[in-house]
Amino acid sequence: MNYNDKVHRIGRITGIIVLIMIAMIPTIVCLKYNIFPPFMNLVKGIGMVCMIYIPMCAAEFVTYTPMLGTSASYLAFVTGNVTNLKIPCALMCMENVGVKPQTEEGEVIAGISVAVSAIVTVIVVFIGMLAVVPLEPVLNSPVLKPAFDNILPALFGALGAYWIQKQWKLAIVPLTFVVLAFALFNIPSGAEGVMIPIMGIISVISARIMYNKRFIKEV
Amino acid sequence: MKDYMEIANSNIIFILAAVLILFVLVQSVCFLIMSWKRGIAIGISKEKMLNAVKSSAIFSIVPSIPIIISLIAIAPVLGIPFSWMRLSIVGSAPYELISADIGAKSMGVTKLGAKGYTSLVFGNSMWVMSIGIIWGLLFCIVGLKWYQNKMKNIEKKDSNWLAILINALFFGMLSVFIGPPIVEGGIALLVLLSSGAIMTILTFIAKKFKFDWINNFSLAVSMLCGMILAVVYTGI
Numbered sequence: 001m002n003y004n005d006k007v008h009r010i011g012r013i014t015g016i017i018v019l020i021m022i023a024m025i026p027t028i029v030c031l032k033y034n035i036f037p038p039f040m041n042l043v044k045g046i047g048m049v050c051m052i053y054i055p056m057c058a059a060e061f062v063t064y065t066p067m068l069g070t071s072a073s074y075l076a077f078v079t080g081n082v083t084n085l086k087i088p089c090a091l092m093c094m095e096n097v098g099v100k101p102q103t104e105e106g107e108v109i110a111g112i113s114v115a116v117s118a119i120v121t122v123i124v125v126f127i128g129m130l131a132v133v134p135l136e137p138v139l140n141s142p143v144l145k146p147a148f149d150n151i152l153p154a155l156f157g158a159l160g161a162y163w164i165q166k167q168w169k170l171a172i173v174p175l176t177f178v179v180l181a182f183a184l185f186n187i188p189s190g191a192e193g194v195m196i197p198i199m200g201i202i203s204v205i206s207a208r209i210m211y212n213k214r215f216i217k218e219v
Numbered sequence: 220m221k222d223y224m225e226i227a228n229s230n231i232i233f234i235l236a237a238v239l240i241l242f243v244l245v246q247s248v249c250f251l252i253m254s255w256k257r258g259i260a261i262g263i264s265k266e267k268m269l270n271a272v273k274s275s276a277i278f279s280i281v282p283s284i285p286i287i288i289s290l291i292a293i294a295p296v297l298g299i300p301f302s303w304m305r306l307s308i309v310g311s312a313p314y315e316l317i318s319a320d321i322g323a324k325s326m327g328v329t330k331l332g333a334k335g336y337t338s339l340v341f342g343n344s345m346w347v348m349s350i351g352i353i354w355g356l357l358f359c360i361v362g363l364k365w366y367q368n369k370m371k372n373i374e375k376k377d378s379n380w381l382a383i384l385i386n387a388l389f390f391g392m393l394s395v396f397i398g399p400p401i402v403e404g405g406i407a408l409l410v411l412l413s414s415g416a417i418m419t420i421l422t423f424i425a426k427k428f429k430f431d432w433i434n435n436f437s438l439a440v441s442m443l444c445g446m447i448l449a450v451v452y453t454g455i
Contacts, residue, residue: 154445
């Protein structure tokens, strides 16, 4: 079996085990404490969440897996925090090492990067849970609030500055679109999930046009 | 019927959550070892891979801290163990709050932890939160092999275009997070520009003086400086 098939097999097996374990928790708790939510209410609740998140997860899958490669994708979709942690981490890592996504080397570096990132997050959250009492006043202090409120501008400002300087031609169209969209329409906060696939499509179409016109030759 | 908080903080949920998180941790270590061995097999130097480990570990600390803040927010209404499990694996803080809320509303309770939030409603929230977010993983299990083969086909036809396509997808995502602070202005814009400027300076220094080690820290340091400056700008 080649490496690629092996990764798919391990990714699928461990993924299925995780899915079963996720479902086991409410099952066991409900059986043990004899709490059975009425079937119709349960279906209604799950249906409502799925209506929002099935399209969103599909868009994430289509957008993010080409950047991450095979092993990193399986792991990223098990461990979560894909946008704010796994993607920036894996892409900067591949850049620093000098490899590209969707190459053999990129597959390895993205795999290492997402695995390490996942391990660190699990450890940090575990420490946070154990030390919640002493940490709570610090993390929730009004002085530090602006720092955590602005974590996304801080992260994407740094990422953006790096990549836009490197490939400004690819950045112009999506960035202009987003700025115009947010300036002209009242887009609610939290609409990122919907905006990311839309902007992905716009960005790819514009890139294709520029590539066909030979305005961009390679990256 | 037991008060739901007694159930929510019960040992059984702690044990189940711990087993699941431990499994995910072991899975991550296995993937790390698998990728490392593959790296050696195809001739990537240990130094390069070690750099990847270092820079990923350093970068991941800061963005993980807000997850603890979410834990502090969610744990009083959903109990510590279930919140810990949810925030350690698939999903994100906004998702957990939205889905738990929908779980409560579908049982006729106005919101999380409100009057009438019984163990029955807690059970419903648990189910809704657990099932609502599995789709990304499910799509990987069912369709990743097929989708990656499509990518390989594009690469065979035109590897330049595949690289551009991936970068274009990334810029689509970047623009969604860069655009709003530009439009809103204020502290968010100042932070965006500041961390961008710091990143630019660090990259310049690394390149100019051939300090490659700086690249392992540049994203983490720029982000952290941006966050510290957010506190400074707010104080001014």
